[in-house]
Amino acid sequence: MQQNIRSVADPILETPRLLLRPTRAEDFEPWAVMMADEEVTRHIGGAQSRPIAWRGFVAVAGAWMIQGFSMFSVIEKSTGLWVGRVGPWVPEGWPGNEVGWAILRSHWGRGYAVEAATAAIDWAFDTLGWKDVLHTINPQNLASKAVARRLGGHMSGLAPLPEPMAQPMAEFWRQTRDEWRSHPRS
Numbered sequence: 001m002q003q004n005i006r007s008v009a010d011p012i013l014e015t016p017r018l019l020l021r022p023t024r025a026e027d028f029e030p031w032a033v034m035m036a037d038e039e040v041t042r043h044i045g046g047a048q049s050r051p052i053a054w055r056g057f058v059a060v061a062g063a064w065m066i067q068g069f070s071m072f073s074v075i076e077k078s079t080g081l082w083v084g085r086v087g088p089w090v091p092e093g094w095p096g097n098e099v100g101w102a103i104l105r106s107h108w109g110r111g112y113a114v115e116a117a118t119a120a121i122d123w124a125f126d127t128l129g130w131k132d133v134l135h136t137i138n139p140q141n142l143a144s145k146a147v148a149r150r151l152g153g154h155m156s157g158l159a160p161l162p163e164p165m166a167q168p169m170a171e172f173w174r175q176t177r178d179e180w181r182s183h184p185r186s
Contacts, residue, residue, distance in 0.1 A: 011123065014119075017115060018074055018083075019075040020116055020119055020120065022064045022070070023064065024073065027057070030083075031082070032053045032054070034105075035053040042141075070087065070089065071085040071086060071087040074116045082104075083103060087099060087120040087124075088124045094162065095159065095161070096133075096172070096174070099134075121133055121151065132177065133174065133180070135148045135172075136170040136172060145171070148173040153173035153174060154173065155171050155172070
């Protein structure tokens with residue numbers, strides 16, 4: 001999958017159907033809708049009120065300022081709509097360099113998580129210099145496990161996530177940069 005990285009300081013990744021860019025203030029409304037959806041959030045800590053969703057939103061935006069990377073906002077090119085968040089995420093105490101995903105339920109089943117995560121993983125390896133990536137997945141989240149498998153990840157363990165995650169245990173799906181480079185792209 002070809003991507004276009006426009007700048008390291010303000011990265012915009014482009015895939016055939018999506019743009020991935022840092023979080024902007026106008027992304028909060030669809031973010032809040034996604035985080036209030038019980039089905040979308042069932043495996044990532046549960047539905048959130050707007051004030052709690054706001055805290056997560058500004059944490060992602062702030063990570064861009066502090067760490068120089070964070071989850072990207074995923075924009076559907078054909079409509080200009082915000083459809084989710086995907087990308088690198090390493091909060092304090094996290095078990096590794098994660099590339100994670102969450103997509104609005106109205107956009108499930110289109111392959112957006114795989115398409116966006118592929119661009120984000122390439123960026124993490126090429127730009128951030130990561131040696132491996134992790135996907136933390138609730139053991140009951142079959143859809144995310146399928147995404148991790150399509151990305152070439154393999155389950156490497158089960159352990160609790162740090163506070164304040166409400167999810168007591170997570171499967172760790174990993175791949176090294178070499179494994180990623182040798183994984184066939186569909």
